[in-house]
Amino acid sequence: MADTDKDARDAIPVLPDSVPVTMPDLPLRRIISTEQQLKAIGDATRSRILGIIQNQPATAKQIADRLAATPGAIGHHLHILEAAGLAQVVARRLSRGIVANYYTRTARIFVYDLPHEIAGAGSVDLDIITTARDELADALVSIADDPFCDNAFPHVRLSPERAKIYQERIRALVDDILAEPYDPTGAVYGILVAMFKSPAYMQTTGDR
Numbered sequence: 621m622a623d624t625d626k627d628a629r630d631a632i633p634v635l636p637d638s639v640p641v642t643m644p645d646l647p648l649r650r651i652i653s654t655e656q657q658l659k660a661i662g663d664a665t666r667s668r669i670l671g672i673i674q675n676q677p678a679t680a681k682q683i684a685d686r687l688a689a690t691p692g693a694i695g696h697h698l699h700i701l702e703a704a705g706l707a708q709v710v711a712r713r714l715s716r717g718i719v720a721n722y723y724t725r726t727a728r729i730f731v732y733d734l735p736h737e738i739a740g741a742g743s744v745d746l747d748i749i750t751t752a753r754d755e756l757a758d759a760l761v762s763i764a765d766d767p768f769c770d771n772a773f774p775h776v777r778l779s780p781e782r783a784k785i786y787q788e789r790i791r792a793l794v795d796d797i798l799a800e801p802y803d804p805t806g807a808v809y810g811i812l813v814a815m816f817k818s819p820a821y822m823q824t825t826g827d828r
Contacts, residue, residue: 650727660704
């Protein structure tokens with residue numbers, strides 16, 4: 621860790637037990653543009669850690685308990701995320717003679733803008749959807765009782781101009797959801813949005 625990062629962390633006051641650790645107001649977006657960031661976020665465990673600290677500050681011990689891992693292993697992952705600018709210490713608390721660091725992400729969502737030489741032949745969009753699929757699989761135990769789950773997969777034929785209008789409306793809706801006031805007693809909901817042009821075999825029209 622750079623000395624400046626350590627100095628910034630040490631400057632955060634240590635909270636007494638009577639003061640709760642609250643979720644800070646994070647920036648809405650952060651651009652992912654470097655190979656270091658891509659490698660940091662591409663690990664499955666680190667992706668889960670980023671999900672946990674997206675809506676609630678947590679220590680390495682608290683994260684380890686949720687993921688059935690060791691605090692040392694989670695601490696290692698947190699240092700990688702912190703070095704890549706994806707995680708940050710937002711509070712500190714003295715617990716049993718040890719100062720525990722509370723982490724959050726550095727933004728509500730991460731947006732990819734990778735040069736071709738870094739992105740390679742893979743699809744970042746596909747990686748995101750695959751991660752969402754894995755999270756949905758983990759949630760299947762309880763999702764049947766969730767009245768907000770909509771598992772439709774519609775297709776519609778639109779002009780490019782109309783498709784662009786709906787894409788902009790979908791982005792605006794996601795921004796509205798992300799701007800909702802933080803509710804510490806609320807449940808965490810995943811949002812998966814993907815409007816894309818369907819494959820070639822679906823693009824035929826009539827006898828043409």
